[in-house]
Amino acid sequence: MPRRAPEAARGFVRYISTRGEAPPLGFMDVTLAGLARDGGLYVPETWPTLDPAAIAGFAGRPYAEVLADVVAPFAVGSLATSELARMAREAYETFRHPAVVPLVQVAPNTFVLELFHGPTLAFKDLAMQVLSRLMDHALAARGERSTIVVATSGDTGGAAVEAFRGSAQADLFVLYPQGRISDVQRRMMTTAGADNVHALAIAGTFDDCQAIVKGLFNDHPFRDAVRLSGVNSINFARLVAQVVYYFAAAAALGAPHRKVAFTVPTGNFGDVFSGYVAARMGLPIDKLLVATNVNDILARTLATGTYQVRDVVPTTSPSMDIQVSSNFERLLFEAFDRDPRPVRAAMASLAKSQSFSVTARSLGAMRALFSADRAAEEEVAATIRTVRREAGYLLDPHTAVAMAVAEKEPRDPSIPMVVLSTAHPAKFPDAVEAACGIRPALPDWLADLGGRLETSTMLPADLAAVATYIRTHSRAASAGAGAAA
Numbered sequence: 206m207p208r209r210a211p212e213a214a215r216g217f218v219r220y221i222s223t224r225g226e227a228p229p230l231g232f233m234d235v236t237l238a239g240l241a242r243d244g245g246l247y248v249p250e251t252w253p254t255l256d257p258a259a260i261a262g263f264a265g266r267p268y269a270e271v272l273a274d275v276v277a278p279f280a281v282g283s284l285a286t287s288e289l290a291r292m293a294r295e296a297y298e299t300f301r302h303p304a305v306v307p308l309v310q311v312a313p314n315t316f317v318l319e320l321f322h323g324p325t326l327a328f329k330d331l332a333m334q335v336l337s338r339l340m341d342h343a344l345a346a347r348g349e350r351s352t353i354v355v356a357t358s359g360d361t362g363g364a365a366v367e368a369f370r371g372s373a374q375a376d377l378f379v380l381y382p383q384g385r386i387s388d389v390q391r392r393m394m395t396t397a398g399a400d401n402v403h404a405l406a407i408a409g410t411f412d413d414c415q416a417i418v419k420g421l422f423n424d425h426p427f428r429d430a431v432r433l434s435g436v437n438s439i440n441f442a443r444l445v446a447q448v449v450y451y452f453a454a455a456a457a458l459g460a461p462h463r464k465v466a467f468t469v470p471t472g473n474f475g476d477v478f479s480g481y482v483a484a485r486m487g488l489p490i491d492k493l494l495v496a497t498n499v500n501d502i503l504a505r506t507l508a509t510g511t512y513q514v515r516d517v518v519p520t521t522s523p524s525m526d527i528q529v530s531s532n533f534e535r536l537l538f539e540a541f542d543r544d545p546r547p548v549r550a551a552m553a554s555l556a557k558s559q560s561f562s563v564t565a566r567s568l569g570a571m572r573a574l575f576s577a578d579r580a581a582e583e584e585v586a587a588t589i590r591t592v593r594r595e596a597g598y599l600l601d602p603h604t605a606v607a608m609a610v611a612e613k614e615p616r617d618p619s620i621p622m623v624v625l626s627t628a629h630p631a632k633f634p635d636a637v638e639a640a641c642g643i644r645p646a647l648p649d650w651l652a653d654l655g656g657r658l659e660t661s662t663m664l665p666a667d668l669a670a671v672a673t674y675i676r677t678h679s680r681a682a683s684a685g686a687g688a689a690a
């Protein structure tokens with residue numbers, strides 16, 4: 206059978222690598238590829254835009270329809286809009302709230318955007334439920350299998366397990382940092398009871414897990430042999446699906462006729478980069494406020510222009526206990542006017558000396574839209590208590606990091622501030638109870654989670670050990686495979 210020409214060679218919307226040394230690909234190829242072959246991250250060659258009337262029209266529309274309209278321009282030529290619309294409809298049928306992403310007002314002109322009504326109670330479901338459908342569709346159409354790896358600090362892993370368990374096309378390997386996530390998060394990964402899901406407890410941090418995943422992608426013979434794909438936010442399809450809720454929330458609050466600001470609890474910089482994409486597409490965003498816990502590399506970088514890795518400190522918002530923040534590379538590429546050479550230099554410096562600096566001009570470009578601050582552990586707990594007392598609303602610790610930062614930051618009171626609520630408080634019951642004395646219960650459909658049988662494999666934080674495990678257990682590897690994208 207003749208080999209398929211890559212989509213990009215067939216005149217589709219092209220995606221380019223932030224490091225400039227990988228072949229351009231089309232949307233579905235990028236979705237299956239994960240990391241670019243030069244170690245960089247894919248972004249579209251140009252940002253599509255939506256006109257103000259289209260944005261205004263999102264208010265009150267079903268969320269799945271908004272997704273189809275926002276994502277379609279990124280997939281022109283690669284995927285029929287009717288297929289995308291079907292996938293979106295099916296994806297959001299798994300959600301437990303009719304609005305999918307409801308907005309709740311907690312103070313004058315301050316809103317919480319609840320992104321946790323999906324099957325694993327975190328914002329990751331919003332993109333993962335679409336991504337699994339996109340990948341299954343592409344793999345089935347091509348008659349291919351795939352080995353999916355994912356590094357998680359707690360939430361991406363559970364969302365991936367839920368989205369891919371039972372997939373006929375894919376085997377999923379989830380790397381989580383042993384002992385550094387909540388019990389609920391761990392159980393969501395270890396109780397799938399599906400042959401195609403492998404939960405790997407890594408003796409290390411999330412940064413170790415993510416470095417191993419990138420190492421697997423950068424080992425081209427391995428990558429090709431197992432047909433490697435990734436569902437972390439290195440995958441552009443994850444990010445584009447997350448752009449949708451910025452549009453939905455802003456339109457509900459009067460955009461495009463009114464500016465809206467967002468505070469985003471941040472770790473791997475994927476969620477907030479999706480906000481940047483929304484701005485590039487024409488959404489009038491006043492400000493994107495990056496909120497970190499004490500693992501504040503992003504806040505320090507935006508303050509000083511120097512990205513300097515330190516040891517990670519365990520916190521009550523474990524999903525944000527991250528130092529090497531993958532998607533910052535995409536922002537660097539933008540801030541360097543899309544010149545891949547300084548991106549390569551920065552990434553080489555990061556690999557060699559754990560740090561790099563950006564020019565004053567690039568820092569200025571970042572600060573035009575982004576600002577940043579951190580919340581210490583006592584501020585997080587105090588915010589959970591205060592918001593509960595004053596607004597009768599229970600925040601999870603990640604959302605509380607964002608709320609604490611939003612409250613500290615000087616702001617124009619006439620501009621609505623939307624705080625992204627990335628997880629349900631019941632995923633972190635110990636931290637919430639310690640902060641305010643209330644122990645949030647899991648919803649009914651997860652009430653038996655604590656009693657389900659757990660299966661996981663402990664491995665050292667070692668690239669070769671993980672690669673060997675995957676080679677042995679991946680059905681894509683044992684079926685034999687040709688070159689991947």
Ligand SMILES: Cc1ncc(COP(=O)(O)O)c(C=O)c1O
Nearest residue numbers: 360471472473474475476524627
């Ligand atoms: C609950 C929660 N909040 C916030 C974040 C940070 O999001 P991002 O990594 O996209 O910056 C994560 C992890 O990604 C998370 O799981």
Ligand SMILES: N[C@@H](CCOP(=O)(O)O)C(=O)O
Nearest residue numbers: 357358359360361437438524
């Ligand atoms: N906080 C994340 C870390 C991985 O982020 P991703 O957005 O790149 O998948 C998690 O919960 O796993």
